[in-house]
Amino acid sequence: MTSLPEDPSPLIGEDDRDTAVQRLQEAYTEGHISHEEMDERLHQVLTAKTHGELVPALASLPEKKADTxxxxxxxxxxxxxxxxxxxxxxxxxxxxxxxxxxxxxxxxxxxxxxxxxxxxxxxxxxxxxxxxxxxxxxxxxxxxxxxxxxxxxxxxxxxxxxxxxxxxxxxxxxxxxxxxx
Structure with a gap:
């Protein structure tokens, strides 16, 4: 029996998850994603275990603006x-x-x-x-x-x-x- 290769991405911490959720909320507030898309991506972020699993949820979002x-x-x-x-x-x-x-x-x-x-x-x-x-x-x-x-x-x-x-x-x-x- 062949085992599936493990995801080489490091595990994410709560800070990484919080940052991803914040980026999704900002994108929704600014009108870059719809309500349904935010719900779907939010589910991906909240269930992600590795950085590799976060990538699809954050794909196509605008870059985070520099703090003013x-x-x-x-x-x-x-x-x-x-x-x-x-x-x-x-x-x-x-x-x-x-x-x-x-x-x-x-x-x-x-x-x-x-x-x-x-x-x-x-x-x-x-x-x-x-x-x-x-x-x-x-x-x-x-x-x-x-x-x-x-x-x-x-x-x-x-x-x-x-x-x-x-x-x-x-x-x-x-x-x-x-x-x-």
Missing amino acids: MSTISAASGRIQRRGAWRVPRVLKVESAFGRLHLDLSRAVIEHPVIDVELQLGAGKAKITVPRDAIVEVEDLRTVWKDPRYKTGRRPRPGGGPTIRISGAMEYGRLTIRHARR
Whole structure:
């Protein structure tokens, strides 16, 4: 007796299933699939055990749009984003106590203007921006120390993104620097 080959796809977790359900709901809401088609595909997603079984249910759906707003928050401790991460159009950062380090130098920036809204109580904050970015900090209110920012080289027209930093900082200092490369 010959056994059937097993599906080499890895098993899916609840996060994968939730993401697939969310994509189906968005496609239905935006009118890309009918109610009947959503029910059928939803059944496929909810009964799928492997990634290979998810593929037909998600086939022909539009690609997921990049998030336009995101919030990072912590009561205390360190907030850090670095490496290749996708930067939303509006990024809100909230922390009562702790340190913040946002490194945008290797991040995926898909928008010409990025708004970073800081709501920081106490602690140091450091933001590293791409070499050719234009930085605006006029809308940042500080209580204790002014931001430390040395303008980079003269930006090229149409070069890098504009990073607008706003919000409020109680006790601490914001340091902004351009990436060296």
